[in-house]
Amino acid sequence: MTYKVTEEGDTSTVFLDGEIDMDKTEGAKEVIFPLIDAGKNVNLNLSNVQYMDSSGISVLIESHQKALEKGTKLIVKDVSKSVLKVIMMAKLEQILNLE
Amino acid sequence: MGGSSIAQMNHNEKKAFLVKTSSLKDVRSFCREVFEKLEIDQNLKDELVLAIAEAAQNIVKHAYKDNPSSNDIMVVEVSCVDNKLKIAFYDRGTPVDPEKVKHRELDNIRPGGLGTFFIQEIMDAVEFKDGKKPWINHLVLTKQL
Numbered sequence: 718m719t720y721k722v723t724e725e726g727d728t729s730t731v732f733l734d735g736e737i738d739m740d741k742t743e744g745a746k747e748v749i750f751p752l753i754d755a756g757k758n759v760n761l762n763l764s765n766v767q768y769m770d771s772s773g774i775s776v777l778i779e780s781h782q783k784a785l786e787k788g789t790k791l792i793v794k795d796v797s798k799s800v801l802k803v804i805m806m807a808k809l810e811q812i813l814n815l816e
Numbered sequence: 817m818g819g820s821s822i823a824q825m826n827h828n829e830k831k832a833f834l835v836k837t838s839s840l841k842d843v844r845s846f847c848r849e850v851f852e853k854l855e856i857d858q859n860l861k862d863e864l865v866l867a868i869a870e871a872a873q874n875i876v877k878h879a880y881k882d883n884p885s886s887n888d889i890m891v892v893e894v895s896c897v898d899n900k901l902k903i904a905f906y907d908r909g910t911p912v913d914p915e916k917v918k919h920r921e922l923d924n925i926r927p928g929g930l931g932t933f934f935i936q937e938i939m940d941a942v943e944f945k946d947g948k949k950p951w952i953n954h955l956v957l958t959k960q961l
Contacts, residue, residue: 736844739873740837768844770869771934775927782925799862806937807930808922 720748730760730794737766737773745776753783753791764795769803777804781813792816827854830893833872835880835907843872843892847903850894854901856961864901864959867938868892870931871905871955879909879953891951899961906951914944 718741719734729752737745752759761780763769777793784791792814796804804810831846833839847868851861875890890907919936920929936942939957947954 736841738837738840738844738869739877740840768865770840770866770873771928771930772873774930778925779927802862803866803934806934809925812925 718744720745722748722752727756728758728760730762732762732765734765736768737776738768738770739772742772742776745773746779749776749780749791750783753780753787753789756787756789758790758792759784760792760794762794763800764797766800767797769800771807773800774803774807774809777813778809790814825854826895826897828893828895830891830904832889832891835876835886835888835890835909837873837876839890840869840872840876844869846892847894854896854961860961863938864903867935867957868903870934871903871957874931875905875907875909875953879907879912882910896961901959901961903957905953905955905957906947907953908947908951909953912944912953912955917944 718737721732723730731748731752733745735741749759749761759780781791794816796815804813804815827850829850833843844865847865848861851864856864872890872892880886880888888908890905893904893906895902917932919931919933920926922933935957939959941958943956945954945956
């Protein structure tokens with residue numbers, strides 16, 4: 718997994734890449750959580766994530782909940798078809814902010 | 817879940833992997849290669865790879881929870897006979913108590929507890945069998961193609 722972060726005002730956009738499994742979740746958290754802790758709104762762009770398992774889904778849930786606690790917003794953007802299928806299997810499409 | 821497939825041939829392949837999180841991508845690659853040979857369509861292939869990866873992850877995460885630096889191996893065996901796909905997992909970790917293997921309720925939104933749900937949702941059957949020596953755990957997932 719690789720990532721890139723862009724900043725615009727109080728919003729950070731995190732572009733994740735590759736396959737997100739249990740081996741990659743800590744890396745993803747290390748990128749996303751400090752932004753939320755800093756009070757940023759976070760756009761999580763998943764257009765280049767081709768695979769995500771339950772560990773990756775946990776990162777989305779944890780990030781979403783953390784953002785709610787901090788009074789910021791996490792938006793999951795440009796989800797690939799294969800990842801959207803996993804999100805929908807977990808019935809999270811109405812919980813997470815998907816765009 | 818699932819979709820149409822055209823797995824016409826009988827097939828059997830197995831591979832050993834170190835019980836490490838870094839092996840999970842190799843487990844997925846192995847299964848994708850086998851499913852290519854079986855000409856399973858992309859939609860179903862994605863689901864099966866997810867189910868298998870979740871089962872392998874459970875071995876790393878739970879069966880070896882107390883022994884994360886182990887150099888043990890786990891074996892994944894994929895076989896297809898008469899369009900019935902069988903995926904077997906063998907490991908020597910802490911014995912699994914099938915009664916304790918439960919997924920969280922989907923409306924109890926919290927991190928974790930979804931791997932087993934995905935496996936059960938995708939596969940037709942999930943069976944914990946007695947591991948024959950040298951194995952301790954033997955999980956079998958099946959799906960009619």
